[in-house]
Amino acid sequence: MSAPLTLTTHPAIAAIPPDRWDALGDGNPFTAHRFLHALESSGSVGKGTGWQPLHLTVERGDEIVGAAPLYAKSHSQGEYIFDHAWAQAYLRAGGDYYPKLQCAVPFTPATGARLLSPDPAVRQALLAGMTQIAERGGASGVHVTFCTEAEAGLGADAGFLPRVTQQFHWFNRDYQAYDDFLADLSSRKRKALRKERQRAREFGGTIRHLTGDDLRPEHWDAFWVFYQDTGSRKWGTPYLTRAFFDEVQRTMRDDVLLVLAERDGRPVAGALNFIGPDALYGRYWGCVEDHAFLHFELCYHQAIDYAIAHGLARVEAGAQGEHKLARGYLPAEIHSLHWVRDEGFLRALAEYLDQERAAMGQEIEFLTDWGPFRKSG
Structure with a gap:
């Protein structure tokens, strides 16, 4: 019988051995220990920035089997999946939207794994752990941004709301x-x-x-x-x-x-x-x-x-910019996951995201058709 899973939060990426963190990743430079450490050691995130590290690990016995870059946020800057209107609506409804938890790479609108583990059960544990931390710490909710499509599906099964936005990528x-x-x-x-x-x-x-x-x-x-x-x-x-x-x-x-x-x-x-x-x-x-x-x-x-x-295989040229379309960069789906503690707000958010997802699908189809590539047939 395998040992039970335990979750630990870390106030700095330096508290986690680099080799153990990187062994869980997929080679993406932005979730590498060295990138996250550069942000923290340089003062780009941390005290006074509104990005307070709260990185999450999952242990089985003495072994780290899962990890996620996690931050407590006091604003919505530097995220590129925009929720400013949600924050305003939450405030009008009488709630405090901040602090919130953000599973993301600060200032980096690039898709990559956010739930670092090859084991689906561990990835589920990471998601569950984030909601537990939010509930115990008084955060309004959890947002997992620029995750993979597979993670979006996993999050939807765990009660998170999937969101689809778009960027322009070039494909080889x-x-x-x-x-x-x-x-x-x-x-x-x-x-x-x-x-x-x-x-x-x-x-x-x-x-x-x-x-x-x-x-x-x-x-x-x-x-x-x-x-x-x-x-x-x-x-x-x-x-x-x-x-x-x-x-x-x-x-x-x-x-x-x-x-x-x-x-x-x-x-x-x-x-x-x-x-x-x-x-x-x-x-x-x-x-x-x-x-x-x-x-x-x-x-x-x-x-x-x-x-x-x-x-x-591709070039991801960052957020926004329809001028990229004429240069051969086509619209690509960007995935994120969202969960808030308030059940009424969560239901309203689910309805909004269903409508947004349909509109986004139409926009991506239109922009792709409008692109510079020769039409087949």
Whole structure:
């Protein structure tokens, strides 16, 4: 007879041995111990940020058999599965929406396993443990965001409400070169992208791919300027601290692709990507000079070039942005799970999500049909 399962919460990822945590993952860079540790050690999450680590592990005897990145949240910033309207409705109904529990990777709208275990029973235990923590700690509910489709099905069986939203992803159809991808597009779209790439390359400099030991501290100095500029315009205050990028250089430079545009020996724009086992994840972009189409070149076309060259199945280019559609990035379903303690609010939320799911399905179908690919038949 196997030992019973026990659950433990941890106020810091450093309290969990890296090898034991990573042994449960699937190679996704964002749920790797080193990424979560970089967020915490740099002060990007933790005290004063509204993201308080509360990571969950499941033990069988002395063995950790399951884990989940978990946070107590005092706001809804940096999540990209938007529930601000829910928070307002909860408040109008007389409840406190915050704190809530968020099973997620902070500031990272990228799909990946959130319930880290090969055992379905352990994944169920992780979900049950989250609801128990919410009930005992007074959190309004639990939200598991950017989970896998399989996890969404498991959560639905456990009483969570599944939600479907969408992002734009590029999918590799066994292309051997960028021109093979272009051949799948309509003639008009093919010509437009060739012209766009040509215009972008007229910015007067060179484009470099930097990863591993090619990355130097001066590259992060340049990218920090880019990141601050973009962050201040989009969010008011950038989420990540400067120390985060130093920690990435120290522990994750092999997981990173920095696409850097230089002019007269000076970096003028850059796009930061993380490399997964089967995908390239576009995360941040910024510039200190404006050049026509350079954003599209660094963020989307260069990412496709890299994915083809390295046999990656897809490029996930981050949240939102219908401009990605014209560059061959198609709508893809994004899954999340939601549970709230208040039964009346949970019923209302279930009705809303049923309607949203139907509308989202129609939107994805429409956008896919509107995409740049040649129509078959």
